[in-house]
Amino acid sequence: xxxxxxxxxxxxxxxxxxxxxVKNMVDEExxxxxxxTPLSKLLSVAKxxxxxxxxxxxxxxxxxxxxxxxxxxxxxxxxxxxxxFTEAEQHHENPTTANDSLRLLPSLLHTYTFLLELGERExxxxxHKRLYDQITILRNSAFHTGMLPLLEEEMKELDKKAMVVExxxxxxxxxxxxxxxxxxx
Amino acid sequence: MPEESGSTxxxxxxIVETSVLIGASIYIVAKELETTRIIKDPHYERSTxxxxxxxxxxxxxxxxxxxxxxxxxHYTLRDAVGKCLEREKCNPENLSAILNHCGFLLxxxxxxxxREPIDSNVKDRFMTDVGQMYALLLQRTGLVTKDTIRSMAxxxxxxxxxxxxxxxxxxxEIRKLNRxxxxxxxxKENPPSTSDCEILAEAATLYEAYSxxxxxxxxxxxxxxxxxxxxxxxxxSFSNQVTKQIEESFNIKCDWxxxxxxxxx
Numbered sequence: 023x024x025x026x027x028x029x030x031x032x033x034x035x036x037x038x039x040x041x042x043x044v045k046n047m048v049d050e051e052x053x054x055x056x057x058x059t060p061l062s063k064l065l066s067v068a069k070x071x072x073x074x075x076x077x078x079x080x081x082x083x084x085x086x087x088x089x090x091x092x093x094x095x096x097x098x099x100x101x102x103x104x105x106x107f108t109e110a111e112q113h114h115e116n117p118t119t120a121n122d123s124l125r126l127l128p129s130l131l132h133t134y135t136f137l138l139e140l141g142e143r144e145x146x147x148x149x150h151k152r153l154y155d156q157i158t159i160l161r162n163s164a165f166h167t168g169m170l171p172l173l174e175e176e177m178k179e180l181d182k183k184a185m186v187v188e189x190x191x192x193x194x195x196x197x198x199x200x201x202x203x204x205x206x207x
Numbered sequence: 208m209p210e211e212s213g214s215t216x217x218x219x220x221x222i223v224e225t226s227v228l229i230g231a232s233i234y235i236v237a238k239e240l241e242t243t244r245i246i247k248d249p250h251y252e253r254s255t256x257x258x259x260x261x262x263x264x265x266x267x268x269x270x271x272x273x274x275x276x277x278x279x280x281h282y283t284l285r286d287a288v289g290k291c292l293e294r295e296k297c298n299p300e301n302l303s304a305i306l307n308h309c310g311f312l313l314x315x316x317x318x319x320x321x322r323e324p325i326d327s328n329v330k331d332r333f334m335t336d337v338g339q340m341y342a343l344l345l346q347r348t349g350l351v352t353k354d355t356i357r358s359m360a361x362x363x364x365x366x367x368x369x370x371x372x373x374x375x376x377x378x379x380e381i382r383k384l385n386r387x388x389x390x391x392x393x394x395k396e397n398p399p400s401t402s403d404c405e406i407l408a409e410a411a412t413l414y415e416a417y418s419x420x421x422x423x424x425x426x427x428x429x430x431x432x433x434x435x436x437x438x439x440x441x442x443x444s445f446s447n448q449v450t451k452q453i454e455e456s457f458n459i460k461c462d463w464x465x466x467x468x469x470x471x472x
Contacts, residue, residue, distance in 0.1 A: 076300070087289075158281070161314075165311070165314075176304050186246065188291065192297070192305050193246055196283060
C-alpha cells in the first residue's frame with residue numbers, strides 16, 4: 023500500500039483521537055482503555071509500513087533502511103504504549119500512564135507526520151539526517167516516559183545468534199585507531 | 208556551578224571526543240544476547256572508565272561535549288550501519304536493533320555531559336590556526352625518513368659505544384627513534400580530516416571562553432593517537448610530537464581517557 027492509499031489519513035485520524043483521549047485522561051486522572059482501539063489501528067499502520075520498507079528496493083538501501091528503522095521504532099513504542107494502558111490498573115499506574123503518554127505524544131506525532139511527508143521517495147542527505155535525529159528524539163522521549171521497550175523485549179523477535187554475528191561486523195566497521203594506546207615496547 | 212570556585216587551583220574541564228563517545232557505546236553483553244560472547248569496541252574499557260567517573264562527578268560539570276562531537280558520533284553509528292547494509296548484506300531488523308542499542312548508550316553518555324555552545328566566528332578563526340599547525344606538522348613528517356633515522360641512529364651510537372660495537376647498537380637506536388617519532392609517522396599515514404580540525408578548533412574556542420571566566424585546565428579525552436593523544440608504550444616511553452604541538456599552540460592537553468581519570472579522582 024502506497025502513501026496515496028487510505029491508510030495515512032486513517033493514521034492521522036487515530037493520532038488525533040489518541041491525543042484527545044489522553045488529554046481527557048490527564049484532566050480526569052483516570053485511564054480510559056478505549057484509547058487502545060486507535061492505538062491498535064495506528065500499530066497496524068506502523069506494521070504495514072515497516073514490512074513495506076524492510077525489503078524495499080525503490081530507493082537506496084541506506085534510505086530504505088532509515089525509513090524501515092523509523093517505522094519499526096514507531097511500532098515498538100506504540101506496542102509499549104498499548105501494554106502500559108492495558109496493564110495500568112494492574113501496576114497501579116493510573117494516571118501515570120496517561121501523563122507519560124501526553125509527554126510522549128508530541129514527538130510521536132512529529133515523527134509520524136514527518137514520515138508521511140517523506141512518503142516513498144528518495145531522501146536527501148539532510149532528510150536522512152533529520153529522520154535519524156527525529157528517531158533519536160522520539161526514543162529519548164519514550165525512554166524518559168517509560169515507553170521504550172527494553173533491549174531484551176526488542177530482542178525477543180530477533181535471531182540472537184545472527185544478531186551477535188552482525189553486531190561484530192558493525193563493531194569492526196568502526197575504527198578510529200586500529201591499534202591501542204600502547205605500542206610495542 | 209563553576210568547578211572548584213574560590214580555590215587557586217585551575218578548574219578542570221574535559222572535552223569528550225567522538226572516539227571516546229563511540230568507544231563507550233559499542234558494547235553488548237551476554238545477558239542481553241543469552242550467549243557468552245561479549246562484543247565491544249577495542250577502546251570500550253578505557254572509554255567507560257572515564258564516562259563512569261564523569262557520571263559519579265556529574266555535579267562538578269567536568270565532562271563537556273559540543274553539538275559537532277555529538278553529530279559526529281551519531282554519524283559514525285549511522286555510517287557503520289550503512290556499510291553493514293551495503294557490504295555485508297546484514298539483516299535490517301538486526302541492524303535496527305543494533306543502532307537502537309548503541310544510539311541508546313550514546314545518548315545516556317551525552318546526558319551526563321555538559322553541551323557547550325560554540326561561537327562560530329571564534330571557531331572559524333581557530334580553524335585556520337589548526338589547519339596551519341597540522342600543515343607544519345605534516346611538513347615535519349617529511350624529515351622523518353629512513354635515511355634521516357639511520358644517520359641519527361649512527362650519530363647516537365657514536366656517543367654510546369666504541370666503533371667496534373656500533374653495528375650492534377645502531378639497529379637498537381633505529382628502533383628507538385622509529386618509536387619516538389611514531390606519532391608523526393601515524394599523522395603522515397593518516398592526515399587529519401576536516402572533522403579532526405573542527406574538533407580541535409572547537410576545543411580552542413572553549414579554552415578561550417573558559418579562560419576568560421577563570422583559570423582552566425582543558426583536556427581533550429581521545430582514543431585517537433594519530434591526531435590527538437600521545438602514543439604510549441608499555442615501558443613508559445611515548446611519542447608525542449603532535450600532542451605537544453597542540454598543547455603549545457592551543458593550551459589543550461590531549462590524552463587517553465584512562466589517564467584523565469586519575470586527574471578527576
